Amino acid sequence: MYFYLGEVQCILPQGQTTPEKCLSNPWHGKGFCEPNQYKAAIDRCEGGHKSCDLGIEIYKDLVKVLENCSESLRQWSLTSQRKIVQSKEFGTTKVTWIESIKAFEKLAERNDDITENIQHNVIDKMIAYKNSKYEKSFRRVIKVKEFEKDFKKIQKSWSELLDKINEAKQEFHHASHKLHQAKQSENVTKTDVSSTDEDKKKAKDNVAHYESVTERRKSTYSKLIKDMKEKQPDYEENMFKILSRTDDFERDRLNQFKSLFGALQEAVSIEKDTRHNEMSDLLKKAIDKYDINSDIQFFNQHYGRETKTKWPVFEDVHE
Template sequence: MTQVQCISPQGQTTPEKTLSNPWFGKGFCEPDQYKAAIERCSGGYKSCELGIDLYKDLAKILENHSAALRQWSTASQKQIVHSSEFGTTKKSWLNSIRAIEKLAESNDFIRENVQKTVIDKMTSYKNENYGKSFLQVKKIKEFEKEFKKVQRTWLDTLDKINDAKQSFHVAKRKLQIAQNAENIIKTDVGSSDDQTSKAKLNVETRQKETDRCKSKYENAINEMERAKPDYQKQMFRILESTDDFERKRLNHFNLTFNALQQAVLSEKNKWRDEITDAFKKAIDGHNIEADIAFFNTNYGKDTKTIWPKFEDLN
């Protein structure tokens, strides 16, 4: 399946915008729709890996920036020492250059905090909850196994309905053909009594077969209606377990956002208020329950499942 990446800076980047998938807008209890919940859990693993990579990049940038500042300071001081300046001017100039190295110290401190409170903790969370490999995600496999087990009998029921529907429609078409043939014979003055009798008998035979198939079709639909409440209950029970699994990850992400804020703002600087406001808006805008509700509205228990219903043939 090809994944289409889409960045939407002016609004929420929602699953239907970031993934090319067949699940959006369909009822959760329909065949294979549970895969949307499995994909969500799997996506959590990918997000953990992405977060770790992004924060590692940040740590490397901070490290490189500190090194560049120190190199600049050393080179600048050498040039000032060999300049024509002297006395307090040279001394003040050198001290002002050395003061710039405080930025490097600040970067080092922030980098260490990002490593300890963000990267290391996110890595531990990924290892504890997802294992060493995406293919070995035990919990996600358990969810999928449960969904498949519940849906196996339901798929048999749907197959039974479909087979009964096809048989009914075939029988009714044959009945219509027989009725048309009988009408032609009745209006044909040259038809014999034997032809008329055979045509009538064929219609009666086809009618019985059609009635039998119709009854079987209706019984299959009724059987589905009786099984539907329990099936839906079991599907939603497993779905709620995946909600809890995802909620745990989102709560950890929320802690990560706060940890990153503390790492960056551990020392006061002139950008503190701006950074504080930016982090506050980002964290205040993180609504876990809204994300869970959005999933259920578009993929889960609040979607409208298209249940099979009796379909006559005109």
């Protein structure tokens, strides 16, 4: 419920069953200094704690994926080498093929390095940060509880003032409505030929009564609005001071996340990765052993043109 007076908008505190509670973002579209809107800042702080848990969960999943990948690579290497050994391939081709397969095990070792870096430089640090930053008491983050307590303290008297304003508004509007009805009744009485002087006097007195009531309630209403305008700057300043503290609290978490993102980048960087160079060197050495002419010659020496063919000769019958 709200009303306008010039540029001033007064809003009653929202109940827990209002439609906004069903939305994904109930704080959108409202001013921060309105009743209970400070909960957007509280929700952000609590969301930071949940994001830490989410980050830990996600990167633990990544570690499992990398570990499974390493195991799969090693299993693939063993299986592939076995198949090549059992194949009909020979010579430098066989050697190069097997050694190039072994070289890819460096990918598994590289995954192991990445896994270790993510575990120590991302997950462990995120866990340590979460435990130190979001210390809990009775399932609530202590620092967040402090923010909420300070917001409530500042907003308590302000909410009471808004309640008085809305009550005064209702009384003023009700009195104005009664005055309007009294004036209409007086006009009818004046034009009614059957009305007695007593009826006319009662109608006039009734108008005077509601004029007096309306004026008093208007005065009360106006004074409360004036009082609100006088208190508004200090109220806003105090609310924004606490908001700034929550900003600093959240900024610290975001800086921590930025550091962790940098650690992730460092973990997968190829520039400083020795495994990548080792794999490249092993592949080069394996390929350098590859000698096509040697394999062709080997085949010809043992199975081809350099072997001695036994040609059939005429064999006479010996009795």
